[in-house]
Amino acid sequence: MDQKVDTRSRILDIAEASVLEKGFEATSIEEIVAGAEISRGGFFYHFKDKNALARAMLERYIDAENALYDELFARARELNDDPLHCMLIGLKLLAEMLEDMPSGHPGCVIASTAYQDRLFDEGVRDLNRQAILGWRKRFRGMFEEIAEVYGVKEPVNLDALGDMVSGVVEGGLVLQRALREHNNASEQIMLFRTYLKLLFVPKQT
Amino acid sequence: MDQKVDTRSRILDIAEASVLEKGFEATSIEEIVAGAEISRGGFFYHFKDKNALARAMLERYIDAENALYDELFARARELNDDPLHCMLIGLKLLAEMLEDMPSGHPGCVIASTAYQDRLFDEGVRDLNRQAILGWRKRFRGMFEEIAEVYGVKEPVNLDALGDMVSGVVEGGLVLQRALREHNNASEQIMLFRTYLKLLFVPKQT
DNA sequence: TGTACATCAGTGAACGCGCGTTCACTGATGTAC
């Protein structure tokens, strides 16, 4: 049982790293089993085919990302009860986490999948969609809380603003990969944070 | 001569569309030549190997994107001489252009390449890097002009702000692809525009 | 405590298919004299 979990997540680790560097099609089962030190047959014991690998990889990534956001913003809420400050602290924690990764964040499995989606079945594509919709809902909810306490200096669509959190992260990771730099994503998050500080102003009652 | 140019760009058109949907590795020469109605040998008359196709595709994409930005912001400058308003108009034109694409912008070749960069040689990767650095320089220059005339409400790094234009576009396109919606990129650009309106304020002398 | 059987987590050889690439050839157009 312990070995099973171990092998399975070793496969997923290796696959994820390779997919982010070369794409899904170019990630061969041969190289995965070589890295995980199992035989070809061993791979197919854990995943019925390559598409099942893609789905498992995405599911794991989305779960991890959601758990991270949960944790980050729960800590932020502990530090400050005001919804705007909670948001700002959470974003700062996210930026710091990205910056502290020794060789930079390797990129987002969702973006990679989105740019190769014809390779996958409808289920995988929907997983991707639901993940982004989930983040929209999460951040939209937080912005609604903020808007109850603060005024808005310019009218904005809160769904779009919620998407902007994901968009800024995704965009930052693309820049980071293309530029071969390490801190673009955290820098972009910090700029977005400044945006929020300018956008939301104390309500005058 | 005319036929040559025609076949070559037909190949590039088909390759680009396929790369954005499936990635570079999954784009086969077989399907390209079927689409372009030539034989396998005909492909290799135009490109010495598949890497040469990748490079030509990227070069063409970057040139087109630069030409588009040139044109958009030249028109914006015609409409308003003030550097901030020129920026705001240019971004609006960009957002409108993205929105007017009948089936949505298909995505960015640079992002796709960035997420598969181990497939390419150093030259291709550098092309990608230089393109983004070029946009950083372009937009940073525009923001410097703005900062000469306007004050800045919160301190920001102008390089990072320049990158944010590319980042917001890239991020918006990832959202758009993952969500299978059409207007996320233009929406994100409009939000960024609001950011700039809040950030730059008339200087009090 | 011993025996029989089932399940788990693989091994490793074999398969056929599709891929990128090469190459000898071709017919149309362009150029030199």
Next chain:
DNA sequence: TGTACATCAGTGAACGCGCGTTCACTGATGTAC
């Protein structure tokens, strides 16, 4: 105006290699009686 040769823009058959997948088998561990 006619002839010889060169270049352009391909054709289409052939190549070998690596890919995803299947399958018969195996040895270790778990469960029932």
